[in-house]
Amino acid sequence: MTKRQTISILGSTGSIGLSTVDIIQRHPNRFEVVGLTANQNLSELVRLAKALNAKYAAIGNEALYAELKEVLSGTSIIPLAGEAGICEVAEANSDIVMSAIVGAAGLKPTLQAIRRGATIALANKECLVCAGDLMLEEVNRYGSKLLPVDSEHNAIFQVFDQEHASDVERIILTASGGPFLNQTIDELTDVTPEQAVAHPNWDMGAKISVDSATMMNKGLEMIEAYYLFPVNRDQVDVIVHPQSVIHSMVEYVDGSVLAQMGTPDMRTPISYCLGWPDRLSTGAKGLDFATLADLTFVEPDYAKFRCLGLARESLINGGTMPAAMNAANEVAVDAFLNRNIGFLDIACVVEKVLEKFDMKAPQSLANVYEIDKQARIMAHEAIACL
Ligand SMILES: NC(=O)c1ccc[n+]([C@@H]2O[C@H](COP(=O)([O-])OP(=O)(O)OC[C@H]3O[C@@H](n4cnc5c(N)ncnc54)[C@H](OP(=O)(O)O)[C@@H]3O)[C@@H](O)[C@H]2O)c1
Known part of the structure; x- marks a missing residue:
């Protein structure tokens, strides 16, 4: 019989957090929840903590601590708050931590x-x-293990021959192309946040949905893939595959291409990480090949999706650029969601900030936080000048 595993979920109230909860509830004898975190959504955090009998519930917004304490009085759940409270949940003993906070x-x-x-x-x-090299150093130092939840990286994880990594020619990340795949660049000038978050295939949080619409998401994923798998920076490719059936592929030197397929349902990659190396049932629909009319593929349009090109440049150049790009993008996406800038301005803001950063690698985590802070200030300045 498989040993019961303990788990904490950082970002439990989000899209990934809730799909993780769904998997846990399908396998009540397999998982025991230690801690849950949220940022603002107190009522959902409390509902989940009670339903899963969690030991800790942490809310990021410290102003909500008194209310959380009050609502949890009479239960055995320990209330925590602020960044320190979220870190306490991460530090509490558990076999697995689902890292699903956004940004x-x-x-x-x-x-x-x-x-x-x-x-x-x-x-x-x-x-x-932001901190790929430094994070991997810590993973190796402390004997931790990273299992990729992102559907593309999870797909690659499933078909990448780790013992023969030198036989890999390239990694091919598939991209749905988002809601604006077939729009002209002129048609993108006036798109609204509602249109941008309406992803055709995946149901996700607002920030990643906008990233998918700009294709920055695929750019972030290229960088993520470089850190997760033993490949060179120029061995990570992207192809647009609007049906989101093939979640990504690995091409080997002999011409073989191994792909992982499935319906677009994040419970599949989440369960793969939670159960690894076993497979767990998920409730995800199986693929019905007879009704799959087409599987199509097209090169990404770098002129229309400028964020993808900026991310590729950041991957190739490395240094401080990925961290700066990420911070600038977070500020720009937030401004777009709050209707302060237009959709196409997101790439302008990121580009403006990136001009100020170079290829010198961050030397420490303090350095990463400093780059992140500087890039956010510059992004706000760039927005003010639009
Ligand atoms: N959704 C997907 O299908 C998907 C797929 C692949 C990868 N990812 C990645 O997974 C991560 C989460 O995505 P998501 O779509 O689940 O996002 P989401 O729905 O927006 O949820 C984000 C979670 O993080 C919490 N949070 C937000 N800001 C925070 C802060 N400053 N401090 C602490 N907690 C904070 C939120 O709490 P509140 O609810 O209280 O605000 C929520 O629990 C992202 O990095 C995304 O790129 C997502």
Whole structure:
């Protein structure tokens, strides 16, 4: 019989967090929840903590601590708050930590979990983009393990022959192309946040949905892939595959291409990480090949999706650029979601900020946080000048 595993979920109230909860609830004898975190959504955090009988519930917004404490009084759930409270959940003893906070805010708690040697189911791609080399050093130092949740990286993880990595020719990330795949660049001038978050295939949080619409998401994923797999920077490619049936591929030197397929349902890659090396049932629909009319592929349009080109440049140049790009993108996406800038302005802001950064690699985590802070200030300045 498989040993019961303990798990904490950072970002439990989000899209990935809730799909993780779904898998846990399907396998009540396999998982025991230690801690859950959220940022603002107190009622959902409390509902989940009670339903899963969690030991800790942490809310990022410290102003909500008193309310959380009050609502949890009479239960055995320990309330925590602020970044320190979220880090306490990451530090609490558990076999697995689902890292599903959105953005660079996920970096610190994920590192705390790495430093106690936990297995990290990594959904938060931004932390690898900001601090990939430093994070991997910590993973090796503390004997932690990173399991990729992102569907593309999870697909590659399933078909990458780790023992013969030198036989890999390239990694091919598939991209749906997002909601604006067939629009002209002129038609993108006036798109609204509602249109940008309406992804044709995947149901995701607002920030990653906008990243998918600009294709910055695929750019972040190129950088993520470089850190997760033993390949060179120029061995990571992208192809647009609008049906999202093939989740990514690995091409080998003999011409063989191995792909992982499935319906677009994040419970599949999440369960793969939670159950690894076993497979768990998920409730995801199987593929019905007889009704799959077409599987099509097209080169990405770098002129229309400028963010993808900026990310590729950041991957090739390395240094401080990926961290700066990520921070600028977070600020620009937030401004777009708040209707302060237009959709096409996102790439302009990122480009403007990137001009100021170079190829000198960050030397420490303090250095990464400094780059992140500087890039955010510059992004706000760039927005003010639009
Ligand atoms: N959704 C997907 O299908 C998908 C697929 C692959 C990878 N990912 C990656 O997984 C991560 C999460 O994505 P998502 O779509 O699940 O995002 P989401 O739905 O927006 O959820 C984000 C989670 O993080 C919490 N959070 C937000 N800001 C925070 C902060 N400053 N400090 C602490 N917690 C914070 C939110 O709490 P509140 O609810 O209280 O605000 C929520 O629990 C992202 O890095 C994304 O790129 C997502």
